[in-house]
Amino acid sequence: MALTGDLLIGGATRHGTAGDIHGLDAATGEKLEPAFGAAGPDDLEKACALAAEAFPIFRETDLEARAVFLETIAQNIMDIGDELVQRCVTETGLPQARVEGERGRTVGQLRLFAATVREGSFLEARIDPAMPDRKPMPRVDLRLRNVAVGPVAVFGASNFPLAFSVAGGDTASALAAGCPVVVKAHSAHPGTSELVGKAVQKAVKDCGLHEGVFSMLFGSGRVIGQGLVADPRIKAVGFTGSRSGGTALMATAAARSEPIPVYAEMSSINPVVLLGGALAARGEAIGKAFVGSLTMGAGQFCTNPGLILAIDGEGLESFVKGASAALGEAPAATMLTPGIHEAYCEGVKRLDGHSQVQKLAEGKVGEKFQGQAALFSTKAADFLANPELQEEVFGSTSLIVRCADEAELQKVLGSVEGQLTIALHMEEGDHDDARKLLPVLEEKAGRILVNGFGTGVEVAPAMVHGGPFPATSDGRSTSVGTLAIARFLRPVSYQDMPDALLPKALQEANPLNVPRRIDGKLG
Ligand SMILES: NC(=O)C1=CN([C@@H]2O[C@H](COP(=O)(O)OP(=O)(O)OC[C@H]3O[C@@H](n4cnc5c(N)ncnc54)[C@H](OP(=O)(O)O)[C@@H]3O)[C@@H](O)[C@H]2O)C=CC1
Numbered sequence: 098m099a100l101t102g103d104l105l106i107g108g109a110t111r112h113g114t115a116g117d118i119h120g121l122d123a124a125t126g127e128k129l130e131p132a133f134g135a136a137g138p139d140d141l142e143k144a145c146a147l148a149a150e151a152f153p154i155f156r157e158t159d160l161e162a163r164a165v166f167l168e169t170i171a172q173n174i175m176d177i178g179d180e181l182v183q184r185c186v187t188e189t190g191l192p193q194a195r196v197e198g199e200r201g202r203t204v205g206q207l208r209l210f211a212a213t214v215r216e217g218s219f220l221e222a223r224i225d226p227a228m229p230d231r232k233p234m235p236r237v238d239l240r241l242r243n244v245a246v247g248p249v250a251v252f253g254a255s256n257f258p259l260a261f262s263v264a265g266g267d268t269a270s271a272l273a274a275g276c277p278v279v280v281k282a283h284s285a286h287p288g289t290s291e292l293v294g295k296a297v298q299k300a301v302k303d304c305g306l307h308e309g310v311f312s313m314l315f316g317s318g319r320v321i322g323q324g325l326v327a328d329p330r331i332k333a334v335g336f337t338g339s340r341s342g343g344t345a346l347m348a349t350a351a352a353r354s355e356p357i358p359v360y361a362e363m364s365s366i367n368p369v370v371l372l373g374g375a376l377a378a379r380g381e382a383i384g385k386a387f388v389g390s391l392t393m394g395a396g397q398f399c400t401n402p403g404l405i406l407a408i409d410g411e412g413l414e415s416f417v418k419g420a421s422a423a424l425g426e427a428p429a430a431t432m433l434t435p436g437i438h439e440a441y442c443e444g445v446k447r448l449d450g451h452s453q454v455q456k457l458a459e460g461k462v463g464e465k466f467q468g469q470a471a472l473f474s475t476k477a478a479d480f481l482a483n484p485e486l487q488e489e490v491f492g493s494t495s496l497i498v499r500c501a502d503e504a505e506l507q508k509v510l511g512s513v514e515g516q517l518t519i520a521l522h523m524e525e526g527d528h529d530d531a532r533k534l535l536p537v538l539e540e541k542a543g544r545i546l547v548n549g550f551g552t553g554v555e556v557a558p559a560m561v562h563g564g565p566f567p568a569t570s571d572g573r574s575t576s577v578g579t580l581a582i583a584r585f586l587r588p589v590s591y592q593d594m595p596d597a598l599l600p601k602a603l604q605e606a607n608p609l610n611v612p613r614r615i616d617g618k619l620g
């Protein structure tokens with residue numbers, strides 16, 4: 098399919114006239130064709146108007162029809178074939194196998210949401226039947242279900258050009274909830290975005306849905322992205338990216354005359370705690386495994402292990418030995434954009450130049466836009482005294498914090514900001530120490546994992562890919578897994594509503610056959 102660089106506004110395509118955006122070859126920095134036309138105010142207006150028009154119809158689509166729509170998107174993405182993989186590899190510098198794997202994850206995610214919609218428990222249907230004879234007061238008939246919140250703005254992420262982008266988890270969960278979506282495409286992979294966007298647009302048509310269910314705009318975040326979040330027809334936002342971008346959108350959403358929720362996944366350094374028994378038993382092996390996680394995808398994962406915590410001693414030295422040896426062999430890797438590469442190099446330079454930080458090891462030197470992995474170390478007291486050492490360096494760099502004892506380890510954990518993940522490495526003999534740490538780990542992170550690393554998030558019902566600020570803007574939510582749908586739903590209660598007027602999910606005969614909690618019990 099020849100790329101056109103057009104905006105997708107409902108069922109139409111049109112070339113934006115507010116400036117040109119070019120994808121870049123991530124490996125060389127060269128401009129790629131075609132030029133993508135940035136959206137202007139009229140395009141934004143049209144996309145939001147169509148989304149608002151589609152909303153009342155789309156939110157009441159049959160569950161089966163909505164599930165088929167999600168499956169059709171998945172199939173249409175697969176039908177693009179190799180062209181999608183090749184364009185994505187060129188625009189992002191990610192290896193082909195990774196892009197193919199991510200495509201599998203993306204379509205798997207869409208199909209999982211289709212199954213979630215069919216199953217129906219996301220509606221949270223509850224019925225508390227009337228008790229006319231209750232004394233001293235009769236009880237009213239109360240019925241509750243979730244409804245979609247309204248049109249959702251989705252910001253594609255640079256580092257997961259498929260799974261967290263145009264048809265990624267935010268879009269899939271918003272559509273599953275019954276919300277039309279307007280995507281602000283990430284300028285780092287516009288060709289990939291157009292191909293996937295057209296697959297979604299075609300699915301809307303294939304399934305006979307209102308054209309306003311999906312639109313996609315190119316343009317600068319500060320202009321078109323801000324305009325989208327400020328538009329009164331948008332009722333929620335999904336975002337994955339930088340802390341500065343996420344917090345800017347939170348401020349815009351909060352300043353509206355009708356404030357709306359922003360679900361932004363932003364900054365996390367994902368502490369890895371190495372307990373004594375594990376270090377003694379297999380410190381070197383953990384060090385080697387850690388480098389695998391650190392360098393995966395050039396370290397451009399929000400779950401990247403950016404902080405290692407352990408009590409100083411022989412065990413930690415064996416970890417350092419294993420990690421340093423593996424890191425020395427780690428090839429440099431092309432980063433997503435020249436800007437992200439530059440930010441990474443600056444971050445590494447900052448750590449390298451810090452008077453309280455020592456460099457322990459480096460990966461192989463690379464070419465122009467390739468990131469060289471690095472491992473640093475500092476003392477816990479210095480880490481506590483220098484809060485800037487907590488700042489995320491987005492890429493393959495990590496900092497070891499050497500603690501004097503358990504109390505200092507607890508103190509360091511208590512000082513870190515909210516995280517997506519915290520990993521514990523332990524043996525059975527470490528259970529007592531781990532038990533003492535669990536309360537602070539629960540307070541700090543959305544996912545606590547054992548003897549592993551946070552990279553490579555499973556898309557599953559029990560997954561939490563979230564965490565307290567700044568990991569996300571709302572630690573009560575997840576952007577991965579079936580629970581992600583809850584971000585785009587709100588409960589409505591119906592009191593003494595005649596059966597004929599009730600939504601199907603709450604009618605006495607349960608015509609949708611959805612799970613319901615009757616008088617507090619699942620029936
Ligand atoms: N923790 C994580 O998961 C991730 C963190 N990052 C961090 O972000 C840095 C830059 O990467 P990038 O992916 O471009 O992330 P950004 O946050 O810069 O961009 C993400 C999206 O938000 C838009 N945007 C950025 N700033 C604003 C703003 N003030 N108002 C409205 N929209 C905005 C961007 O548009 P436009 O590009 O047009 O400005 C883009 O579409 C990385 O170096 C890394 O530090 C990146 C990816 C993931």
Ligand SMILES: O=C(O)CCC(=O)C(=O)O
Nearest residue numbers: 397398399400552553554
């Ligand atoms: O680790 C993963 O698979 C997902 C990571 C992620 O959400 C991100 O890097 O933005």
